[in-house]
Structure formats: C-alpha cells, structure tokens
Amino acid sequence: MTPFRILLGTLAVAVAGSAGAAEYGQFQADKSTLTFVSKQMGVPIDGRFRKFAVSVAFDPARPTAASARLDLDLASIDAGSKDADDEVVGKPWLHVKVFPTATFVSSAVRPLGGDKYELAGKLTIKGKSQDLTAPFTFRQDGGNGVFDGAFILKRLDFAVGDGVWSDVSTVANEVQIKFHIVAAPAAVRK
Amino acid sequence: MPETRYTHTAIALHWLMALLLIALFSLGLYMSDLPVSPQKLKLYSWHKWAGVSAFLLVLLRLAWRIGHRPPDLPAAMPGWQKTAAQGLHHLLYLLMIAIPLSGWLMSSAKGFQTVYFGIIPLPDLLQKNKELGELLELVHSSLNFTLAGLVVAHIAAALKHHLLDRDEVLARMLPFLTRNR
Numbered sequence: 001m002t003p004f005r006i007l008l009g010t011l012a013v014a015v016a017g018s019a020g021a022a023e024y025g026q027f028q029a030d031k032s033t034l035t036f037v038s039k040q041m042g043v044p045i046d047g048r049f050r051k052f053a054v055s056v057a058f059d060p061a062r063p064t065a066a067s068a069r070l071d072l073d074l075a076s077i078d079a080g081s082k083d084a085d086d087e088v089v090g091k092p093w094l095h096v097k098v099f100p101t102a103t104f105v106s107s108a109v110r111p112l113g114g115d116k117y118e119l120a121g122k123l124t125i126k127g128k129s130q131d132l133t134a135p136f137t138f139r140q141d142g143g144n145g146v147f148d149g150a151f152i153l154k155r156l157d158f159a160v161g162d163g164v165w166s167d168v169s170t171v172a173n174e175v176q177i178k179f180h181i182v183a184a185p186a187a188v189r190k
Numbered sequence: 191m192p193e194t195r196y197t198h199t200a201i202a203l204h205w206l207m208a209l210l211l212i213a214l215f216s217l218g219l220y221m222s223d224l225p226v227s228p229q230k231l232k233l234y235s236w237h238k239w240a241g242v243s244a245f246l247l248v249l250l251r252l253a254w255r256i257g258h259r260p261p262d263l264p265a266a267m268p269g270w271q272k273t274a275a276q277g278l279h280h281l282l283y284l285l286m287i288a289i290p291l292s293g294w295l296m297s298s299a300k301g302f303q304t305v306y307f308g309i310i311p312l313p314d315l316l317q318k319n320k321e322l323g324e325l326l327e328l329v330h331s332s333l334n335f336t337l338a339g340l341v342v343a344h345i346a347a348a349l350k351h352h353l354l355d356r357d358e359v360l361a362r363m364l365p366f367l368t369r370n371r
C-alpha cells in the first residue's frame with residue numbers, strides 16, 4: 001500500500017466510522033470469549049477456551065461480503081474441573097495430540113434484519129467437517145465491532161466422546177457454544 | 191405411664207437412615223477413587239441425590255423428635271452415662287445435618303450444581319472457587335470419618351446395654367424385639 005492509499009483508507013474509515021459503518025477486521029483476543037455449556041447427568045457445566053484466533057472482515061454496510069475464520073487451540077480448554085480437563089483432551093474426546101486445532105471457515109453471511117445475521121460455514125473438529133449455521137448479532141461498542149452468537153453443537157457428529165462416552169444419558173450430545181468476538185476497525189493500526 | 195418404646199415412626203426413620211448412611215458412606219469412599227468414566231459420573235450423581243434425601247429425612251426425623259420425646263433411659267444408668275448418651279445422640283444429629291450440607295456446598299464450590307434426581311436444581315449457595323472446593327472436600331470427608339467413629343461408639347454402647355447391662359435400650363429401638371424384665 002502506498003502512503004497515499006493508507007491515508008485514503010484511514011480517511012474513508014474515519015468518515016464511515018462517523019457515519020456508523022466501517023469494516024471490522026482486527027481481532028481483539030483479550031476482549032473476546034469462546035464459552036460453552038455441556039450437560040452432565042442433567043447438570044449444566046460451564047467451560048471455555050483460553051486460546052483461539054479469529055480473522056474477520058465484516059462491514060455492516062456490506063454484510064454479505066463478510067468472512068470469518070477461527071483457529072481454536074483445543075488443548076486450551078477449561079472444561080469445568082481438573083478431572084474433566086485431563087479427560088477431555090484424550091483420545092475418546094478431542095484427541096489433541098493428533099488434532100490440536102479445530103477450525104471454522106465461513107462460506108456466507110446473511111443479514112436477518114436489524115442487528116441480526118446468520119453465519120454459515122464449515123466446522124472441523126477431530127478431522128471431521130460439518131456444515132454449520134449460527135445466528136449472531138453485531139453491534140458497535142467504543143469503536144469496536146462486537147459479534148455475539150450461540151449455537152448447539154452435537155458432539156457425536158465429530159466423534160467427540162466416543163466409545164463408552166457415546167452414552168448421551170451421562171454426558172449430553174448437545175453442547176451449547178457461545179462466542180463473543182470483538183474486532184477493531186480494520187484499517188486503523190494501533 | 192411414660193412411654194417405654196420408641197414410636198414406630200421413630201424406629202422406621204432410625205433404621206432407614208442407618209441403611210442410607212452406610213450406603214452413602216461406602217459409595218462415597220468407593221466412587222472418589224474411581225478413574226473418570228460415565229460410571230463414576232453416575233455414581234457421583236446418585237451419591238448426591240441419596241445425600242440430599244438423607245438431609246430431607248433427617249429434617250423430618252428432627253421434626254418428629256421435637257414432637258415426640260424419646261423414652262427415658264433406664265433408671266439404673268449412672269448419670270454420666272446418660273449425659274454421654276444424650277451428648278452422642280446430639281452429635282449424631284449435628285453430623286447428619288452438617289455432612290450433606292458440606293457435600294452440597296462442596297459441589298457448588300467445585301462448580302457442579304446439585305440437580306436432585308436430575309430434575310430439581312438446588313441453588314448454589316457458593317460461587318465456584320477451587321480452593322474453597324478442596325477445603326470443603328476435606329471438611330466433608332473429615333466429618334464423615336468423625337461420624338463413622340461415633341457410629342462405632344453408638345453401636346458398641348447399644349450392644350453393651352443389650353449384652354452386659356441386659357436392659358431394654360436396644361430392644362426399644364428394634365421393630366421386632368421386646369425384652370421383658
């Protein structure tokens with residue numbers, strides 16, 4: 001990029017920003033969270049991932065052009081207790097030695113009206129890929145773009161918890177995933 | 191004429207709780223040493239459900255006890271033995287309340303809500319806190335071993351009454367035995 005184009009880009013973002021639109025593209029890891037709720041014997045248990053990277057390009061003025069990618073470090077899981085953390089990285093569950101990362105790559109974003117959107121793409125865990133759609137909301141907050149969404153993942157679709165653990169009366173098949181992703185405007189460098 | 195036997199309700203509650211507590215105690219010891227497995231998760235849940243049931247039963251039992259004075263201890267018993275017997279019974283009640291409470295609080299502190307029979311969620315009185323959870327685990331097991339020790343003393347005393355003193359103290363808590371003097 002020439003200095004002139006950077007200047008132009010900055011100006012454009014500044015103008016667009018003041019008009020309430022900009023492309024958000026700089027992932028803010030420390031402000032973003034990826035949490036989940038699993039169910040054990042009918043008891044909801046909170047968990048989260050400590051390490052993940054998102055690359056995102058989202059302009060609320062042109063949502064259909066948006067794209068997103070997630071790279072999730074599965075070993076960074078906090079499954080609610082030490083026992084669970086030790087168990088869940090093992091072979092029947094996430095098998096992180098062989099499959100250290102899960103990825104999501106978007107294929108389409110569809111506006112649903114208001115601040116609501118739908119994200120579609122491919123989720124890959126443990127070497128298995130599945131199409132996924134998830135609703136999310138977008139809002140601007142203190143100059144950042146904030147994306148909040150949730151969806152239900154069926155763990156057995158990815159052979160997560162197979163063998164004796166495939167009995168879903170102990171650990172439910174459905175895992176609710178919630179993401180809260182914060183991104184700064186793309187063209188503004190800090 | 192003063193009552194010489196416990197009421198049927200008191201007898202039923204006593205033996206029901208005795209069975210439940212022995213089962214809970216053994217299950218608690220067994221399950222906590224198991225490697226993580228679906229079986230372990232199930233046993234933990236059953237332990238919690240049975241423990242909450244024991245807590246409800248002891249409340250019922252206390253309510254009954256308040257309304258129904260136990261029969262007097264044999265007049266021949268020395269004063270210190272009467273005091274010891276009553277003190278021990280009070281301690282047993284205290285532990286039967288404190289143990290399930292400590293289990294419930296431990297679960298909350300460890301981040302596992304107790305959902306009675308998988309249906310009725312009990313409130314979490316404590317926030318998730320790892321250190322507190324470990325402390326409460328120690329409290330739960332220490333109280334349990336204290337209870338186990340006291341129960342052994344309790345049984346020894348009952349047998350002494352029956353076999354050495356040859357009085358009616360054990361018989362009046364049994365549903366099927368009467369001792370005519």
Ligand code: HEM
Pocket residue numbers: 211214215216217218219222234237238239240241242244245286289290291292293294296297304327330331334
């Ligand atoms: C009168 C009722 C109860 C009795 C007699 C009892 C007895 C025991 C015993 C003997 C242990 C093993 C202790 C050890 O060796 O570490 C244990 C462990 C345990 N109890 Fe209870 N318990 C009772 C009620 C409860 C309740 C109501 C809960 C929860 C709602 C509970 C939750 C637990 C848990 C989670 C453990 C395992 C601790 C661990 O190793 O992680 N208990 N219990």
